[in-house]
Amino acid sequence: MPATEPPPVSRRPAVVVMSDLVVLARQTRLIEEIVSRNLVPLVLVGPDTPMDRLRVHMADPAHPLSLLTEVIRVPDAAVDTVLCAVQDWVREYEVKGSVCCGEVFVDPAGALGELLRLPGPGGWASRVCRDKVMQRTALNAFGPRWRAVAPAERSRAEPPCYPAVVKPAGRMYSSGVCRVDDAGQLRAALGQFGPEESVLLEELVEGPEFSVEALVHDGDVLWSGITAKRTNEDGGRFFTEMGHICPAPGLTAAEEAALTSANAGVLTKIGLRDGITHAEFRLSRGTAVLMEVAARLPGDAITALWHLATGAPMEPAIIDLALGVKTRYPQPTRRAAQRYADHESGVLGEVHSTLEGTGVSWIKRDGLWPATEVADADAPPRCTAVLVARESGDFLGAQVDSGARSVSVVGDAPLSADLDALGREWVSAVRVGYRTASR
Incomplete structure (x- = not known):
């Protein structure tokens, strides 16, 4: 009599969250939302996360991070590093979705979603969103005049015009971004970068800065909101964000339409499928000029600001989209x-x-x-x-x-x-x- 096959092992459904402790502290409601749906939050963090401190929070029953049981820390955010790290999760759990909470993990989160055929931005859109030179190339019609400079070309690099903005292509958080008004300032700015860093030289776009947050399902923008930015550029040569207002005050209907339609055009151009996006624009003489687009949750307190403004948390909608569920989100009342x-x-x-x-x-x-x-x-x-x-x-x-x-x-x-x-x-x-x- 032939041996009977053992019954298949049931795998618990889960969602992979790629983040760091500083962001997890802000987005604990995201973890709570995953758990409330009887899904396991599988959290992958980068080298900036102090694991001893994270474990203290996980061991505290009063802390929301005590809901975490599976955490992996990786030494870097390279796609291969991340895929190797999560291979056991992929075997042991039924991964239903992937959520990227930090810029450094945009590319590997997109790659994992593509490989597992999960809802999400898509591998190509994620790759473009993480690389500033690819963004400028793919979205040339939406941005300022620009030139990309490889490390070997720095000595003869020239911007399209002065004043210009110098941007290292692979950094985050406005690191290394500064204004230059002449060749002397340009050479000094280029001298601060590492030997393997490519750099963007861009036309300085005059005008107020905004971000457009969007919730996207199957390529359709279901909701978008405009956030006004305040930077410290008036007091120097840097562009550090010093404030946000949701929704942005004082915009005309035409200006709102310019920002939201430009954002929709950007997302369509890169083929972004599902998830929350965060794109930054300058409004110059009525035209929305793209600064950059990100396939991830927005930073700082922006998700909390939209919660205060609309009365509804964003996290349920974010998890809906990560699972491929068409969602809704209200318009602001404050x-x-x-x-x-x-x-x-x-x-x-x-x-x-x-x-x-x-x-x-x-x-x-x-x-x-x-x-x-x-x-x-x-x-x-x-x-x-x-x-x-x-x-x-x-x-x-x-x-x-x-x-x-x-x-x-x-x-x-x-x-x-x-x-x-x-x-x-x-x-x-x-x-x-x-x-x-x-x-």
């Missing part, structure tokens, strides 16, 4: 803002707030952002959070990129309110302390 504080150079000490009912959250230390509590559309303005992105003892210097920022405030108000003025008021109620550096 306006929300995040504003970063200026700081002096020195060693960060204590941070104090005189805002009633708003404590100070040390998000890097605690691995946790404060909970988002929504208000009625006509409720009075309020500051909902004071966030410290650095740790006590860190040296604070010039805010030349996003990693150099320290303290921000988050709040919301009725749509008619002046969030820029309110942001300045809330920041003025926060005191950043400094201490003597230890020897």
Whole structure:
């Protein structure tokens, strides 16, 4: 009598999340949403995540990250490195979706989704979104005048015009991005890059900056929202984002249409299929000029701002799209803002707030952002959070990129309110302390 085949082993359904601790602290609701659907969150983190600290949070029953049981740390975000790291997960679990929460993992998250035939941006769209030179090549009609410079060509590189913007092609968080007004500044800027870094030289586009967040299903934009940006470019040669307002105030219907239609055109051009996207534009004389597009969750507090503005968290919609489910998301009924504080150079000490009912959250230390509590559309303005992105003892210097920022405030108000003025008021109620550096 022939032996009977053993019954197939049932594999638990799961979602792979590629992130780092600093982002997981912001997106704990994403993990909670995955677990609420009886799916296993499989989290892959990069070398910047301190595993000892992450394990402390995972061992704390009161911490949302205690929901994690499967975490892998990789030494880099190369596609091969990530695919090797997750091979056991692919065998042991039924992977239903992949979510990218950080720029460094855009390419491998897209590759994994493509290989497993999962819903998602698609391998090609992810690859283009992660490479600035590929973006400019594929999306030439949407952007400024530009030239790409390979390392061996730096000595004779010239921008299309002056003033120009120098951008390292492979970095993130505005690292290395600066304005140059002449050949001397250009040579000095190019001299700061490593021997293997390619660089973009772009026309400086005058005009306010915005991002467009979009929820995309099967190539169709189901929802999009426009976020106004505030940078520190007026005070120097850098372009560090110092604030966001959702939805962007003061736009005409034609300007809103220019931004949303340009964003839809960009996503169609690169063939993006499913997921949340974050694209940055300059609005110059009524034309939306693409700065860059990302196939991932937006950074800073933007998802929380849309939660405050609409009354609904974005995470359920993000997981819907990762699973291939057509989703919905409401339009805003309030306006929300995040504003970063200026700081002096020195060693960060204590941070104090005189805002009633708003404590100070040390998000890097605690691995946790404060909970988002929504208000009625006509409720009075309020500051909902004071966030410290650095740790006590860190040296604070010039805010030349996003990693150099320290303290921000988050709040919301009725749509008619002046969030820029309110942001300045809330920041003025926060005191950043400094201490003597230890020897």
